[in-house]
Amino acid sequence: MDTRTTLLDHAEMLARTRGFEAFSFADLATALDMRKASVHYHFSTKAALAQALIRRYRESFMARLALIDAPEADDRLRAYIALYRETLGSGDRLCLCVAFSCSRDSFDAAVGAEIHGFHRDSLNWLADVFALGQIDETLPNADPAGAAYACLALCEGAQIMARAAGEAHVFDRATAQILKG
Amino acid sequence: MDTRTTLLDHAEMLARTRGFEAFSFADLATALDMRKASVHYHFSTKAALAQALIRRYRESFMARLALIDAPEADDRLRAYIALYRETLGSGDRLCLCVAFSCSRDSFDAAVGAEIHGFHRDSLNWLADVFALGQIDETLPNADPAGAAYACLALCEGAQIMARAAGEAHVFDRATAQILKG
DNA sequence: TCTGGCCTACCTACTAGTAGGTAGGGATGG
DNA sequence: CCATCCCTACCTACTAGTAGGTAGGCCAGA
Numbered sequence: 001m002d003t004r005t006t007l008l009d010h011a012e013m014l015a016r017t018r019g020f021e022a023f024s025f026a027d028l029a030t031a032l033d034m035r036k037a038s039v040h041y042h043f044s045t046k047a048a049l050a051q052a053l054i055r056r057y058r059e060s061f062m063a064r065l066a067l068i069d070a071p072e073a074d075d076r077l078r079a080y081i082a083l084y085r086e087t088l089g090s091g092d093r094l095c096l097c098v099a100f101s102c103s104r105d106s107f108d109a110a111v112g113a114e115i116h117g118f119h120r121d122s123l124n125w126l127a128d129v130f131a132l133g134q135i136d137e138t139l140p141n142a143d144p145a146g147a148a149y150a151c152l153a154l155c156e157g158a159q160i161m162a163r164a165a166g167e168a169h170v171f172d173r174a175t176a177q178i179l180k181g
Numbered sequence: 182m183d184t185r186t187t188l189l190d191h192a193e194m195l196a197r198t199r200g201f202e203a204f205s206f207a208d209l210a211t212a213l214d215m216r217k218a219s220v221h222y223h224f225s226t227k228a229a230l231a232q233a234l235i236r237r238y239r240e241s242f243m244a245r246l247a248l249i250d251a252p253e254a255d256d257r258l259r260a261y262i263a264l265y266r267e268t269l270g271s272g273d274r275l276c277l278c279v280a281f282s283c284s285r286d287s288f289d290a291a292v293g294a295e296i297h298g299f300h301r302d303s304l305n306w307l308a309d310v311f312a313l314g315q316i317d318e319t320l321p322n323a324d325p326a327g328a329a330y331a332c333l334a335l336c337e338g339a340q341i342m343a344r345a346a347g348e349a350h351v352f353d354r355a356t357a358q359i360l361k362g
Numbered sequence: 363t364c365t366g367g368c369c370t371a372c373c374t375a376c377t378a379g380t381a382g383g384t385a386g387g388g389a390t391g392g
Numbered sequence: 393c394c395a396t397c398c399c400t401a402c403c404t405a406c407t408a409g410t411a412g413g414t415a416g417g418c419c420a421g422a
Contacts, residue, residue, distance in 0.1 A: 020408070025379085026376075036379090040379065040380085094283065101342075106200065124323060153341075157333065160341070207414065217412090221413065342374080
């Protein structure tokens with residue numbers, strides 16, 4: 001595993017469990033048993049690290065969305081929720097996008113744009129699913145775009161609640177309502 | 182206005198706009214044009230400040246919930262959503278409970294218990310509304326407790342999305358779906 | 363005279379970031 | 393075949409600044 005990737009892996013997990021402000025280059029250095037200056041070799045500033053983190057996360061998430069090949073809308077939606085649920089782990093971490101959104105003011109415009117892009121991509125994907133759901137009648141709804149907003153909000157909020165409780169099943173409890181109408 | 186209250190007001194706004202980790206006692210002192218040591222006089226540690234913040238926020242929020250006197254379930258729910266929407270401001274801040282949930286690991290057990298209590302109180306209130314909605318038929322639903330989870334998750338997620346976009350209307354877009362079934 | 367509220371002046375620990383150096387590997391040219 | 397050169401990836405040692413927190417003093421009002 002190359003060092004840069006390992007650094008990103010650790011930084012992502014720290015950002016998602018404790019928040020981006022709550023870990024330092026020194027923490028990363030310790031985790032990889034290296035010196036702080038070497039972390040700076042890979043990411044010159046913490047802002048650069050933030051940008052690399054959210055960009056990689058967005059690309060990786062969207063790539064996984066693209067792999068969902070279920071033909072029917074309801075199954076596609078179930079797969080989406082399962083993906084979101086997976087990012088929650090055992091209730092000890094958040095989706096990086098959610099974590100970053102909470103402390104948005106700490107980031108520069110480039111990171112803000114990535115966060116916004118993550119939401120836009122997710123909303124587009126979900127709106128397509130709800131539009132399909134109107135056609136194949138597996139997800140009856142009057143407004144695909146509106147349903148997409150509600151669905152994304154529900155998933156993100158369910159993560160927050162599960163994280164607050166430290167219990168992943170809270171996520172299941174909240175998201176179960178999506179497919180019941 | 183007494184100093185302690187003003188300190189709490191400023192700290193709350195900072196925590197909700199930038200995150201609890203992202204402001205310091207020095208920031209608070211500057212905001213009130215006083216010295217850092219004087220802030221410590223009112224809140225001996227930052228953990229004590231966190232606890233005072235979340236406790237006051239929870240009490241104040243629940244007091245405002247108790248003031249909702251609409252008799253019909255749908256109107257009660259609308260009032261709840263309006264209250265949540267109000268905490269969003271112009272899209273530049275989060276509900277303190279949401280903000281704290283994101284960096285849960287930074288807090289001690291007492292704060293964790295308050296966050297959990299806030300969620301529990303909210304869920305109870307919402308479950309009562311959805312139960313009433315079954316009876317007065319203004320909010321048809323099969324599972325009041327489940328609907329409460331979904332509703333709270335949707336409101337919290339809608340806040341995150343609105344905050345990420347910096348546009349409060351995103352909240353309206355997402356929460357509009359709740360009352361449409 | 364005592365207390366609440368604030369102050370100055372300090373502490374230790376840690377933050378992000380920098381300056382400058384080095385071990386070792388691959389390429390290039392004589 | 394080997395010396396030179398530049399490269400990546402790391403290091404030690406440091407900077408300036410900020411974090412939370414504390415000791416002890418001043419002063420106004422009850």
